Amino acid sequence: MAVVFAKTKMLCEKPFHYCPGCTHGIIHRLVAEALDELGIGETAIGVAPVGCAVFAYDYFACDMMEAAHGRAPAVATGIKRVCPDKAVFTYQGDGDLASIGTAEIIHAATRGEKITTIFVNNAIYGMTGGQMAPTTLPGQVTTTSPYGRDTSHCGWPVKVSEMLSTLTGPAYIARVSVHDVPNIKKAKAAIKKAFQLQMEGKGFTLVEVLSTCPTNWGKTPQEALMWVKESMIPAYPLGVFKDVTAQPATPEGGAQ
Amino acid sequence: MAIVTVNEDVCKGCGLCVDACPKKIMALDSSRINKKGYHTASCIRMEECIGCAFCAIMCPDVAITVEK
Numbered sequence: 001m002a003v004v005f006a007k008t009k010m011l012c013e014k015p016f017h018y019c020p021g022c023t024h025g026i027i028h029r030l031v032a033e034a035l036d037e038l039g040i041g042e043t044a045i046g047v048a049p050v051g052c053a054v055f056a057y058d059y060f061a062c063d064m065m066e067a068a069h070g071r072a073p074a075v076a077t078g079i080k081r082v083c084p085d086k087a088v089f090t091y092q093g094d095g096d097l098a099s100i101g102t103a104e105i106i107h108a109a110t111r112g113e114k115i116t117t118i119f120v121n122n123a124i125y126g127m128t129g130g131q132m133a134p135t136t137l138p139g140q141v142t143t144t145s146p147y148g149r150d151t152s153h154c155g156w157p158v159k160v161s162e163m164l165s166t167l168t169g170p171a172y173i174a175r176v177s178v179h180d181v182p183n184i185k186k187a188k189a190a191i192k193k194a195f196q197l198q199m200e201g202k203g204f205t206l207v208e209v210l211s212t213c214p215t216n217w218g219k220t221p222q223e224a225l226m227w228v229k230e231s232m233i234p235a236y237p238l239g240v241f242k243d244v245t246a247q248p249a250t251p252e253g254g255a256q
Numbered sequence: 257m258a259i260v261t262v263n264e265d266v267c268k269g270c271g272l273c274v275d276a277c278p279k280k281i282m283a284l285d286s287s288r289i290n291k292k293g294y295h296t297a298s299c300i301r302m303e304e305c306i307g308c309a310f311c312a313i314m315c316p317d318v319a320i321t322v323e324k
Binding site: 004006008019021024028180184221 | 265268270307309314
């Protein structure tokens with residue numbers, strides 16, 4: 001019998017501490033498999049965030065560094081400049097990247113740092129108890145917006161992928177989701193492409209992954225996946241926002 | 257036939273594999289618990305398994321191994 005699916009060697013044996021049904025684990029696996037399949041896992045260096053994924057350094061079987069809250073892109077910049085031949089990635093949540101770390105991610109992106117950022121967006125602060133995040137949807141109930149996010153005084157969600165794709169530095173920016181099997185496969189392809197472009201020296205790469213937080217959303221794992229599909233994806237449309245390797249579209253009526 | 261093995265020490269009983277399975281042969285076993293106190297998942301009709309590995313792809317704890 002052949003093994004169809006087994007845990008990648010790029011993940012450590014230590015069980016994830018995440019809540020039941022939290023899709024952080026799926027995203028960890030996709031990153032680990034991408035590193036393994038590209039043959040860059042042994043020498044890769046990851047930077048862990050502050051937030052639920054703070055213990056990411058315990059799970060990836062490569063060198064890992066812990067950064068201060070939101071500063072992972074700055075730390076990764078230093079690592080990559082010292083070790084330009086190694087794959088360097090940051091793994092950050094929305095509280096880390098889109099709130100306290102906004103300056104770091106924007107400047108790392110616009111400098112075109114040759115790093116890969118995995119941005120896990122679950123529209124809430126998970127570790128601290130479900131407070132409103134910059135990415136919380138209008139009307140979404142959190143512990144600090146018990147009547148739903150009121151845009152009249154809390155504003156609107158930050159759309160990180162759209163925002164960063166206006167810059168010249170990034171080589172690849174995509175938003176994917178992991179709410180079902182086909183989307184998980186697309187997410188893996190996007191993560192793999194991001195690492196590939198990093199190793200080719202094309203520039204900054206970021207993959208935003210829509211994720212769940214069943215505990216703080218107050219939903220079952222199954223309901224949480226449905227909520228991603230029905231509420232998050234309309235607000236955060238999936239797709240590739242920037243790809244420097246994409247062929248320019250053929251003008252209408254032009255030569256094929 | 258394929259073989260689905262669930263690492264019961266790691267499974268948190270979230271049930272995402274149960275929903276992902278196209279043959280509907282994954283189930284949570286409510287008659288027992290693992291050392292963390294979760295009802296773990298298992299394949300209840302292994303002979304029907306087609307080895308698509310959807311359960312393993314969906315598992316957030318990478319607790320499932322599939323052989324075919």
